[in-house]
Amino acid sequence: MQDAATGQAARLIAGGAATVAGAVLADSSIEHYRGSFENRTMVLPLVTATLSILTNGAVVAGGRPAVPKLLASWRLTAPIHVAAIGVGAVGFGFHSYNILKQPGGVTWQAIFYKAPIGAPAAMVLAGVLGSAAMTLQAGGRSLGPVPLLSGRALAGTAALGIAGSAAEAALLHFRGAYHNPAMYLAVTIPPLTALSLAGAAITGRGHPITVAALGLTAALGLIGSAFHAYGVSRNMGGWKNWRQNLVVGPPIPAPPAFTGLAIAGLGALLLMGRGRRD
Known part of the structure; x- marks a missing residue:
């Protein structure tokens, strides 16, 4: 039977996964719109991210009557989380290929301005964390061969995600020449947190x-x-020219990935505390 601490940890992890999926949904919508959805598969991350938000939201809500039973069904949510992982992995491959095929191969210019590889990786993390949260809510003790109740595997996953997000922030803030001293916060606090x-x-x-x-x-x-x-408001035309400035300005949806992964990390720590009390 699930204890209160495990249930709370599952809700935190699911909340973190939903937040990461929300960041992916918003970011991919803007970036793929900029790419005119040239490849039909570019719509897939929008679909899987939306479904991930809904299913993880059902875990956060617990067993409340307002939550449709279908969303809380393991038979439905398990394929959704697997699909999120698969779409993220395929997207990572597409984005990597998009950089590699540029003239000159891997160059700073290609890395800075071509398809970002961070968003697909975040979709993979949302799928993994969502699967773990659903397993914990259902009373499971492990996700395949990976034990969950100790919290250690989940803490490692969240730490890896935070480190990866910090690396992407370092790259893009370097592109922006760190013109605002606050840009250094994203490359100092998260790496220390990940460690x-x-x-x-x-x-x-x-x-x-x-x-x-x-x-x-x-x-x-x-x-x-x-x-x-x-930063978007400082571009020519500001928010009056939002159609262009949202696309060319700093990505507003990207930073909340830190928020989601940190929340999932707190859920992992709660599991660790639960394990020491057993």
């Missing part, structure tokens, strides 16, 4: 510093979106 969370995954013990770092990282994701929105 602290990775340490917790290795030792099986969380630390108040890790909790505080995850809280800062979650807040940074929301603050980053506000900064990016301000």
Whole structure:
């Protein structure tokens, strides 16, 4: 039978997965619109991200009557999470190929301005975290051969995701020449958070510093979106020219990936605390 701590951890992890999927949905919508949906498969991440938000939202809501039973059904949600992982992996391959096929191969110009590989990887993370949350909610103890109740595997996954998001932020902020000192926050706080969370995954013990770092990282994701929105407003025409400036300006949906992964990390720490109490 599921205990209260495990249920709360499942809701946190599902909330984190839904937030990451929301970032992917918004970011992919803008980027694929910019690409005129040239490849018909470009609509797939929008579909899987939307379904991921709905199914993870059902876990966050618990067993409340307002949640349709279909959304809480493992038979439906398991294929959705697998599809999210698959679409993310295929998207990662497409985006990598898009960079490799450019004249001169892998160049800074191609990495800066061609298909970003961060969004498809985030879709994979949303699928993995969503699968874990649904398994925990259903009373499961492992996801395939990977144990979940200790929280260590999930902490490692969240740490890897935060580190990857920080690497993408470092790349894009370097493109922006770090013209605003606040841009350094995204390449200092999240990497330190990832290291602290990775340490917790290795030792099986969380630390108040890790909790505080995850809280800062979650807040940074929301603050980053506000900064990016301000950056969009500074382009010619500002928000009156939103159709163009949303596409060419800093990506507003990207920073909340930090928020989602940090929330999932807090869920993993809760599982660790539960394990020590058993």
